[in-house]
């Protein structure tokens with residue numbers, strides 16, 4: 001399922017992704033940091049991004065709620081077309 005989650009994540013506009021990735025709470029830095037080396041997966045019906053704090057390297061996670069349903073529809077409709085403009 002990790003691949004599917006990553007696919008949905010990658011379907012998000014780049015601006016949205018960078019906005020989410022640059023606003024992750026790090027318990028070590030006690031503030032919003034940028035997540036790096038992240039991976040996406042489904043956890044209990046929600047998508048979770050797990051990665052590391054770009055500042056201190058602490059493990060961080062970001063739950064993506066609410067944006068999953070429209071995204072699922074998006075990937076399904078693009079699958080049906082069988083065409084991808086990217087790559």
Ligand SMILES: [Zn+2]
Pocket residue numbers: 026027028029030033053054055056057058
């Ligand atoms: Zn940190």
